[in-house]
Amino acid sequence: MMPLDLDANATEPLRPEAREAVLRALETGGNPSSVHGGGRAARRILEEARRAVAARFGGEVVFASGGTEANALALHALSPSRRVLLGATEHAAVRAAAPPGAAVLPVLRDGTLDLAALEAALRDGPPALVCAMAANNETGVLHPLSEIAALCRAHGALLHVDAVQAARLSVELPGDTLALSGHKLGGPSGAGALVLRSGIALSPLIAGGGQEQGRRGGTEALPAIAGLAAAVTAPYDAARLAALRDAVEAALGEGAVIAGQDAPRLPNTALAVLPGVAAETVVIALDLAGVRVSAGAACSSGKVARSHVLEAMGFGEDAGSGIRLSLPWNAPDDTPERFRRAWEGVRARLSSRRPALAT
Ligand code: PLP
Numbered sequence: 001m002m003p004l005d006l007d008a009n010a011t012e013p014l015r016p017e018a019r020e021a022v023l024r025a026l027e028t029g030g031n032p033s034s035v036h037g038g039g040r041a042a043r044r045i046l047e048e049a050r051r052a053v054a055a056r057f058g059g060e061v062v063f064a065s066g067g068t069e070a071n072a073l074a075l076h077a078l079s080p081s082r083r084v085l086l087g088a089t090e091h092a093a094v095r096a097a098a099p100p101g102a103a104v105l106p107v108l109r110d111g112t113l114d115l116a117a118l119e120a121a122l123r124d125g126p127p128a129l130v131c132a133m134a135a136n137n138e139t140g141v142l143h144p145l146s147e148i149a150a151l152c153r154a155h156g157a158l159l160h161v162d163a164v165q166a167a168r169l170s171v172e173l174p175g176d177t178l179a180l181s182g183h184k185l186g187g188p189s190g191a192g193a194l195v196l197r198s199g200i201a202l203s204p205l206i207a208g209g210g211q212e213q214g215r216r217g218g219t220e221a222l223p224a225i226a227g228l229a230a231a232v233t234a235p236y237d238a239a240r241l242a243a244l245r246d247a248v249e250a251a252l253g254e255g256a257v258i259a260g261q262d263a264p265r266l267p268n269t270a271l272a273v274l275p276g277v278a279a280e281t282v283v284i285a286l287d288l289a290g291v292r293v294s295a296g297a298a299c300s301s302g303k304v305a306r307s308h309v310l311e312a313m314g315f316g317e318d319a320g321s322g323i324r325l326s327l328p329w330n331a332p333d334d335t336p337e338r339f340r341r342a343w344e345g346v347r348a349r350l351s352s353r354r355p356a357l358a359t
Contacts (some may be wrong), residue, residue, distance in 0.1 A: 004291045004338045009137050009326035015186035021230035025223040049229035058234045059173040059195040062215045063225050066192040067164035071154030073194050074160045074177040076205045078129045085121050086131040087113045088312035094131050107312050109262035111141035122155035129158045134166030138296045138309040139336040140269025143261040149174040168236050182228030191224035240329050242267035247336035270326040275318045282323050289342035296322045
């Protein structure tokens with residue numbers, strides 16, 4: 001039997017619409033900057049993809065290599081001459097791109113951004129750039145973006161939103177810039193986008209041949225971009241996924257704490273904290289039982305560390321005990337039952353070491 005994929009937040013399975021669009025673009029070939037007929041055919045695919053992404057999110061679209069680059073481009077362009085404020089649970093892509101003096105804003109116990117702390121920070125000092133992720137990649141917790149955007153507007157701050165995980169849902173550009181990644185939506189890896197409010201000046205992070213109106217140099221990765229555009233318009237059954245996710249959470253039984261369970265969350269994501277258990281032990285045991293999950297963030301090349309997200313949410317010594325279960329867009333209907341069977345075996349083995357899990 002095929003393994004059960006519960007690691008969609010690392011990468012979503014390729015959607016058939018995206019596969020078709022990739023193949024069409026590969027067959028067309030060409031460089032969108034060439035002036036001859038072949039180049040013009042490639043340009044048509046590129047501009048159609050741009051229109052599809054713009055129609056879905058609003059704003060102008062600059063294509064990049066993925067979510068990390070789109071976030072880095074926004075911070076590179078918007079952070080000079082502004083002080084940067086970022087949430088404590090931001091992804092490493094944003095944290096690494098922030099300047100050294102950036103201020104880190106706390107989150108509440110449920111994982112949402114502390115709005116009182118944001119307001120106090122905005123009131124106090126020169127114009128800011130606020131970085132707030134739409135949905136957290138580990139917990140799925142959705143930040144209150146309309147309140148954050150209103151506070152930014154009231155205090156003359158710019159707002160950059162990392163929407164890499166939330167783009168599956170209908171998110172409209174709430175601030176000035178928004179980052180996307182194709183492979184988190186069911187497109188291929190290799191393409192992402194920065195969506196920006198018109199009028200925002202964007203100095204390139206990568207200069208070069210003037211592509212993307214001088215805002216991102218380098219020949220566009222046309223097949224991956226076409227796949228991204230097909231994926232953003234593909235249907236996403238959030239209600240079905242939420243029901244399956246809730247049933248998976250119920251199958252965990254007692255002894256597991258779902259981080260951010262009381263906050264609005266992505267419909268496909270659960271971060272189960274198993275106090276006293278090392279997350280990597282569970283990841284390996286579930287893999288052997290045919291279920292693929294990850295320990296918190298999966299972006300660190302197989303390394304499992306304490307989760308800065310759980311630390312920021314106050315989980316203290318249990319910050320290394322979070323198992324992320326994230327259902328793909330095509331999760332089978334028997335996902336909860338298959339997970340329950342695998343989990344019961346794993347739990348029985350773990351409970352000899354950690355009795356609370358046996359209850
Ligand atoms: N932002 C978030 C919230 C993510 O989850 C990820 C990847 O996990 C990224 C940014 C980086 O995206 P990419 O892998 O496309 O570079």
